[in-house]
Amino acid sequence: MNLLLTLAIVFGVLVLVRIANVAQMAAELSGENEDDEQDKSNKWNGMGFLLFMIFGLALMTYSTIKWLPLTLPVAASEHGVKVDELMDLNWAVLIIVFFITQFLLFWFAYKYRYNRNKRSFYFHDNNKLEAIWTIVPTIVLAGLIVTGLVEWNKITDLATKEDGIKIQVYSKQFDFTTRYAGKDNKLGASFFRNITDANPLGVDSEDVAAKDDKIAKELVMPVGQEIELVINSRDVIHSVYLPHFRVQMNAVPGMTTRFHFKPTVTTAKMKEITGDDKFEYIMLCNKICGVAHYNMKMGVRVLEKDEYTKWLRGEKKVFEPAAATPATPAAPADSVKSPVASI
Amino acid sequence: MEVNQHSPVGTHHDDHSHHGHDHHHDHEESNNFFAKYIFTTDHKMISKQFLITAIIMAFLAMGMSLIFRLQLAWPDTKFPFLEDIIGRWGKDGKLDPGFYLALVTLHGTIMVFFVLTGGLSGTFSNLLIPFQVGARDMASGFLNALSFWFFFVSTVVMCASIFIESGPASAGWTVYPPLSALPQAIPGSGLGMTLWLISMALFIASSLLGGINYVTTVLNLRTKGMTMTRLPLTIWAFFITAILGVLSFPVLLAAALLLIFDRSFGTSFFLSDIFIDGAPLDYSGGSPVLFQHLFWFLGHPEVYIVLLPALGLASEVISVNARKPIFGYKAMIASMLVIAFLSFIVWGHHMFVTGMNPFLGSVFVFTTLLVAIPSAVKVFNYLTTLWRGNIQFTPQMMFAMGLVSTFITGGLTGIILGDSTLDINVHDTYFVVAHFHIVMGSSAIFGMFAGVYHWFPRMYGRMMNKKLGYIHFWFTIIGVYGVFFPMHFLGLGGVPRRYYANTAYEPFSVFMDINVLISIAAIIGGLAQLIFAFNFFYSIWRGKKSVQNPWKSNTIEWTAPIEHLHGNWPGETPVVHRWPYDYGKPGSPDDFIPQTVPYSETPESNTPEDLKH
Numbered sequence: 001m002n003l004l005l006t007l008a009i010v011f012g013v014l015v016l017v018r019i020a021n022v023a024q025m026a027a028e029l030s031g032e033n034e035d036d037e038q039d040k041s042n043k044w045n046g047m048g049f050l051l052f053m054i055f056g057l058a059l060m061t062y063s064t065i066k067w068l069p070l071t072l073p074v075a076a077s078e079h080g081v082k083v084d085e086l087m088d089l090n091w092a093v094l095i096i097v098f099f100i101t102q103f104l105l106f107w108f109a110y111k112y113r114y115n116r117n118k119r120s121f122y123f124h125d126n127n128k129l130e131a132i133w134t135i136v137p138t139i140v141l142a143g144l145i146v147t148g149l150v151e152w153n154k155i156t157d158l159a160t161k162e163d164g165i166k167i168q169v170y171s172k173q174f175d176f177t178t179r180y181a182g183k184d185n186k187l188g189a190s191f192f193r194n195i196t197d198a199n200p201l202g203v204d205s206e207d208v209a210a211k212d213d214k215i216a217k218e219l220v221m222p223v224g225q226e227i228e229l230v231i232n233s234r235d236v237i238h239s240v241y242l243p244h245f246r247v248q249m250n251a252v253p254g255m256t257t258r259f260h261f262k263p264t265v266t267t268a269k270m271k272e273i274t275g276d277d278k279f280e281y282i283m284l285c286n287k288i289c290g291v292a293h294y295n296m297k298m299g300v301r302v303l304e305k306d307e308y309t310k311w312l313r314g315e316k317k318v319f320e321p322a323a324a325t326p327a328t329p330a331a332p333a334d335s336v337k338s339p340v341a342s343i
Numbered sequence: 344m345e346v347n348q349h350s351p352v353g354t355h356h357d358d359h360s361h362h363g364h365d366h367h368h369d370h371e372e373s374n375n376f377f378a379k380y381i382f383t384t385d386h387k388m389i390s391k392q393f394l395i396t397a398i399i400m401a402f403l404a405m406g407m408s409l410i411f412r413l414q415l416a417w418p419d420t421k422f423p424f425l426e427d428i429i430g431r432w433g434k435d436g437k438l439d440p441g442f443y444l445a446l447v448t449l450h451g452t453i454m455v456f457f458v459l460t461g462g463l464s465g466t467f468s469n470l471l472i473p474f475q476v477g478a479r480d481m482a483s484g485f486l487n488a489l490s491f492w493f494f495f496v497s498t499v500v501m502c503a504s505i506f507i508e509s510g511p512a513s514a515g516w517t518v519y520p521p522l523s524a525l526p527q528a529i530p531g532s533g534l535g536m537t538l539w540l541i542s543m544a545l546f547i548a549s550s551l552l553g554g555i556n557y558v559t560t561v562l563n564l565r566t567k568g569m570t571m572t573r574l575p576l577t578i579w580a581f582f583i584t585a586i587l588g589v590l591s592f593p594v595l596l597a598a599a600l601l602l603i604f605d606r607s608f609g610t611s612f613f614l615s616d617i618f619i620d621g622a623p624l625d626y627s628g629g630s631p632v633l634f635q636h637l638f639w640f641l642g643h644p645e646v647y648i649v650l651l652p653a654l655g656l657a658s659e660v661i662s663v664n665a666r667k668p669i670f671g672y673k674a675m676i677a678s679m680l681v682i683a684f685l686s687f688i689v690w691g692h693h694m695f696v697t698g699m700n701p702f703l704g705s706v707f708v709f710t711t712l713l714v715a716i717p718s719a720v721k722v723f724n725y726l727t728t729l730w731r732g733n734i735q736f737t738p739q740m741m742f743a744m745g746l747v748s749t750f751i752t753g754g755l756t757g758i759i760l761g762d763s764t765l766d767i768n769v770h771d772t773y774f775v776v777a778h779f780h781i782v783m784g785s786s787a788i789f790g791m792f793a794g795v796y797h798w799f800p801r802m803y804g805r806m807m808n809k810k811l812g813y814i815h816f817w818f819t820i821i822g823v824y825g826v827f828f829p830m831h832f833l834g835l836g837g838v839p840r841r842y843y844a845n846t847a848y849e850p851f852s853v854f855m856d857i858n859v860l861i862s863i864a865a866i867i868g869g870l871a872q873l874i875f876a877f878n879f880f881y882s883i884w885r886g887k888k889s890v891q892n893p894w895k896s897n898t899i900e901w902t903a904p905i906e907h908l909h910g911n912w913p914g915e916t917p918v919v920h921r922w923p924y925d926y927g928k929p930g931s932p933d934d935f936i937p938q939t940v941p942y943s944e945t946p947e948s949n950t951p952e953d954l955k956h
Contacts, residue, residue, distance in 0.1 A: 119733060130720065
């Protein structure tokens, strides 16, 4: 294997030496001077640019048609539909600009390839032209900025949103856990020093709000209801990525992040839409978080409201009354005394 | 400076005995290998040192990317030779998932910092600033040499980290804590990360020493007649780049220092509320998001530190080879200045979904999309420069055209990523990978290739082989588009980046074919770089001898003798009379008028505007 590789490399180098030598010798022997040589190169490369453009753009168009169906299906959330519309608007503008500019670039390359009997057009300033291509992009961009920001503000402005069903997504290397707020729709407080094997989320057992909290290993949401994801991490940064819902928010240790959205398509409905009866939603970790980052995920289901209620009833509480989990903080005694903790 | 003392100046040159002395001096120098090649303070030699170090690092980083591309395209195949190359990280021909992340991290770090920052700026700022402004050397030759040596040591430290027991840094090139701060979280965050931080600190020192030198030289050592508005756009680009670096790299150093404190001295700048390995840690009150602010405060200007020199080189190459003045010279300078300014207030667009306040996100959307305006101006100016030109397709011109093409393509997808609403769903997916490899990676490396092909005769006194250059170009551009265009679809399909395998979600298997295609394109593109390496090293010794001004160029570096000498010009430094872009001027017998030709010698081509000078 290694011998073969070495031979291949030696052979490759020899071939290149030959090309380099032959090219030089051929030019010298044929009595062609360097200008003739360059004329030929200009011709071939000019043609090359034209062909590259034609085949390149054709291939891009073909592969777009072929691959677009592989990308994400219709958005399964209310704001996601708007995001997709906005994306389409952006693509429309960008693709037009892309085709025009790439066409001009390669067409000019072909059209204005060197001709020794010609001179270039001495043209180095034109205020009107420059004003046009400063102002037109500005106007187009202003349009894109405004439409984008209007939507962004709607998505992120929590003040204007109705209260969502609170679901905590708690991340650690390398899995997610969900906690459902229960009837009071209040999540009991949690703190990393409370974490034990029996209480992996570090929920405060003294907190009344925690009494009815339920814990699960999948994200299940009722359709058509506002959801508020309350996102936490206990070790490194993770990211809660729900591609089908156009939802993404990092999970940051030491702080809480949130994402409000409304799922609009049940899993069953999405199976119909995609024509794939094995279709399932997914939640992926989308921030590098360690060696098994690529395996960090959680199943996601969107159910009709009554199905959801039924499902939730069957899930277990964070603190099962019977189990009577000891509420004592789990932190080893020696970990509190270090003085740097307060820096 | 020392250099000036030894430089043969003016009348001294004509004096035979002095000339003899100079010759003797040169002779003495060339006898001493260490003085000539290693501890040189000559800008020309230092630029070669940067270039060759960067080429070696580029091949290393490219090799890494090919290894992880094998894994991504053929996750179930065993490649026994991996074990020969990377030992226990490739046991039984399977790439280790942890080492996959290390490769991704080092590929990014080496390419961004060592190749496209150190390599690109270090090579061409060093070569061209003294040559094109008409200076005998950099303002401080010693600091300049020091800049290379810091750079070299930093590359050595980074390479050394590959060989340690716990493996090199693996938290991604952005090294976000807590992952990069806690060895419990990933093995690479042990000694590997410490070496990464040391290497980066050395690199920053190198970059600052270089940057201060570049700025000083451009401001103070311009030759007679070389006003700021007669500077070639290359110099403007290097000048602005150097300012960006001097202002932003210290912030990265601050971030690195604070991270070192957190890692080694128990402070809590970036860490808080962490429970790992079955125990809570005592960090309290820090914010991981703070690190991201500091990192991207450098990180975004860094994109332009990489890109602007490439655009500067392309401006020069396009104008020379289109035999036409660059269109909108002043607009080009203005747009670079605007881009440079904006680059400092857009860093938050890397952080839309990191937990940063969404209102802040809105502000960054606004500033980010503003960058598109000067960028558009630059593109249209390039296109207009080509329009009705008389284009010579030298290899450097092909690469400069390739740069314009990738700059457009990648710039356009940037508009999607800069829009926070659209970023929600493509953030950290392959869409991002596609975008920045095209707009930053490919454009910058194309600019660098254009620079190497164009100024190779100026560096080595010989020509590179053009035919091999053409082959190199065509395979490279096909490789680039073949690798990065399909990645957009992976991103739109929701495939996250930095995944060792796409097994987490079964539907991602539809992208398997695309991944194979990408890897094949990567291998082809990678092999094409061997053609370049061969051409480069072969031509150093065996290339055709260069003539004085091989590209019929106007700028003054081509007036210096082909043989390098200390102080660049044997006599006085040239006097400059005009801007560098008088190509194809009506009335002039030649299609170019070098900067050293006074208007009084060209009455036939002077315009009324020229007479005002």
